[in-house]
Amino acid sequence: MNVSSKPERTRLSAEDWEDAALRLIAEQGVGAVAVEALARQLGVTKGSFYWHFRTREALIQAALERWEQYGEREVISQIEAISDPRERLPELFRRVAHELQPHRVYAALLKALDHPQVVPVMARVSQRRMEFLNTAYCQAGLPAPEALNRARLTYAAYVGFLQLNFTLGLPRISHDEFDAYVEHMIATLIPASQPV
Amino acid sequence: MNVSSKPERTRLSAEDWEDAALRLIAEQGVGAVAVEALARQLGVTKGSFYWHFRTREALIQAALERWEQYGEREVISQIEAISDPRERLPELFRRVAHELQPHRVYAALLKALDHPQVVPVMARVSQRRMEFLNTAYCQAGLPAPEALNRARLTYAAYVGFLQLNFTLGLPRISHDEFDAYVEHMIATLIPASQPV
DNA sequence: CGGTAAACATACGGACGAGTATGGATCGCG
DNA sequence: CGCGATCCATACTCGTCCGTATGTTTACCG
Numbered sequence: 001m002n003v004s005s006k007p008e009r010t011r012l013s014a015e016d017w018e019d020a021a022l023r024l025i026a027e028q029g030v031g032a033v034a035v036e037a038l039a040r041q042l043g044v045t046k047g048s049f050y051w052h053f054r055t056r057e058a059l060i061q062a063a064l065e066r067w068e069q070y071g072e073r074e075v076i077s078q079i080e081a082i083s084d085p086r087e088r089l090p091e092l093f094r095r096v097a098h099e100l101q102p103h104r105v106y107a108a109l110l111k112a113l114d115h116p117q118v119v120p121v122m123a124r125v126s127q128r129r130m131e132f133l134n135t136a137y138c139q140a141g142l143p144a145p146e147a148l149n150r151a152r153l154t155y156a157a158y159v160g161f162l163q164l165n166f167t168l169g170l171p172r173i174s175h176d177e178f179d180a181y182v183e184h185m186i187a188t189l190i191p192a193s194q195p196v
Numbered sequence: 197m198n199v200s201s202k203p204e205r206t207r208l209s210a211e212d213w214e215d216a217a218l219r220l221i222a223e224q225g226v227g228a229v230a231v232e233a234l235a236r237q238l239g240v241t242k243g244s245f246y247w248h249f250r251t252r253e254a255l256i257q258a259a260l261e262r263w264e265q266y267g268e269r270e271v272i273s274q275i276e277a278i279s280d281p282r283e284r285l286p287e288l289f290r291r292v293a294h295e296l297q298p299h300r301v302y303a304a305l306l307k308a309l310d311h312p313q314v315v316p317v318m319a320r321v322s323q324r325r326m327e328f329l330n331t332a333y334c335q336a337g338l339p340a341p342e343a344l345n346r347a348r349l350t351y352a353a354y355v356g357f358l359q360l361n362f363t364l365g366l367p368r369i370s371h372d373e374f375d376a377y378v379e380h381m382i383a384t385l386i387p388a389s390q391p392v
Numbered sequence: 393c394g395g396t397a398a399a400c401a402t403a404c405g406g407a408c409g410a411g412t413a414t415g416g417a418t419c420g421c422g
Numbered sequence: 423c424g425c426g427a428t429c430c431a432t433a434c435t436c437g438t439c440c441g442t443a444t445g446t447t448t449a450c451c452g
Contacts, residue, residue: 011399011449029310031227034439046441047400056440111309113363114225123364130367149380152367156356163355164348167309168319171326171348184345188384207419207429230409242411243430252410 012042014052014062021063026105030112033060057117064121067105071125076132085139089190092136096158097182107166110159130155142191154189208238210248210258217259222301226308229256253313260317263301267321272328281335285386288332292354293378303362306355326351338387350385 020042021033035049035056042048053059075095082088106125109118130151137147137154164170173181216238217229231245231252238244249255271291278284302321305314326347333343333350360366369377 031310035441036439044399045401047402049400050441051399110359111307113307113359114227114310119364123366126360126364126366145376146380149377150384152357152360152377153353153381153384156360157349157353159356159359160352160354161348161356163306163309163359164322164352168315168322170319170322180341181345181348184342185349188346188349231411232409240429241431243432245430246411247429 012044012048012052015066016042017049017052017059018063018066021059022067022105025060025063025112026108029108030060030115030118035059060115060117064109064118067109068121068125071102071105079136085136086141086192089136089140090186093182093186093190097178103162103166107162110163111167126155126159137191140191150189157185157189208240208244208248211262212238213245213248213255214259214262217255218263218301221256221259221308222304225304226256226311226314231255256311256313260305260314263305264317264321267298267301275332281332282337282388285332285336286382289378289382289386293374299358299362303358306359307363322351322355333387336387346385353381353385 017038020038024033024038024041033056035046039045039049049059053062075092079088079092079095082091109122112118113122133151133154134148137150138144140147142150165173213234216234220229220234220237229252231242235241235245245255249258271288275284275288275291278287305318308314309318329347329350330344333346334340336343338346361369
């Protein structure tokens with residue numbers, strides 16, 4: 001019945017609560033973050049929780065900010081390490097397409113946007129990512145105004161895909177179909193990346 | 197304090213409750229649909245509600261199905277009336293871009309996707325719309341597999357745009373910028389629609 | 393080993409909202 | 423008019439979950 005990966009930690013820290021909250025958010029949404037339920041899941045009671053946090057909102061806030069900090073980061077630096085700027089975007093697409101866990105959390109937060117606390121966090125994260133896409137498109141040779149619109153379009157396609165597939169279970173796609181879809185995206189959204 | 201547009205209706209029907217629930221969903225999300233709050237908004241009490249509906253879930257279900265029925269419909273038929281199939285997609289984009297109210301409801305339902313009742317409804321609606329896009333792309337001359345992927349990409353871009361703009365308030369776009377964005381979408385996603 | 397503070401348990405208060413019970417008002421119709 | 427069906431009000435129960443109050447254990451340190 002012990003869901004946690006750390007089997008028998010006798011004492012808990014605030015970070016443990018934040019991680020557990022993040023897992024719960026990713027699996028069941030923000031609304032499922034209840035202190036007593038979380039306490040049971042961690043093998044303690046409410047008394048522990050209210051020692052580490054002043055309120056439930058404080059926990060959610062801390063968990064979201066924790067996610068905001070430790071998200072992305074490695075992907076962006078890896079992509080920026082690619083020497084040829086024209087190769088960065090297709091590589092970014094393929095690499096992002098073959099991950100899973102980070103998208104789960106992001107998708108969970110997308111469908112929890114009716115909760116006021118997640119809106120600013122998601123706004124900041126999405127804004128940064130779109131700016132990264134923007135510069136990448138500029139470096140790929142697109143003129144500035146087009147690059148901005150293309151970045152918006154690309155990120156919107158990403159967000160929408162998460163919603164349609166993860167949350168709605170559409171369009172019930174297979175693995176090969178998904179690869180074909182990614183290549184179609186690359187061919188459509190990235191300028192002059194088609195070999196001859 | 198009377199939010200309703202129908203000022204003083206002495207007796208209410210089930211449809212009145214469903215419409216009010218839909219408005220509330222569009223403005224504050226599914227979580228805000230509380231029977232006592234709705235009753236106050238309609239100038240009655242709970243006693244009225246539980247005569248028309250067996251439970252709160254029943255109301256939400258009815259409101260969602262009502263929206264599913266009376267949504268789209270006119271747009272699709274108008275687009276299908278255009279004789280030249282190659283002109284349908286750009287016209288669809290521009291026409292959809294200049295509406296507002298239907299997108300509000302759809303966006304509100306998007307950010308209420310953690311609620312299990314809205315998932316199947318949104319899945320059905322999105323599926324139908326993507327199939328419509330698929331045939332439109334086929335009629336525009338795209339080969340079948342590409343048309344399907346392009347339809348997915350297009351609708352994903354639409355869904356993501358709603359999330360980023362309506363819900364997250366990104367990217368804080370002006371009216372002219374928006375028009376430019378729409379034209380950029382048309383030029384990018386629709387084959388051979390660029391003049392010359 | 394003794395004591396202090398961090399970490400946790402237990403028990404309670406209170407708000408909020410769904411659903412029920414039952415009586416009262418209002419409409420339609422013979 | 424009067425009577426049954428429809429529509430609504432009032433008052434209550436019940437479950438859930440946040441937060442508090444206070445007692446208890448465990449770790450750490452001189």
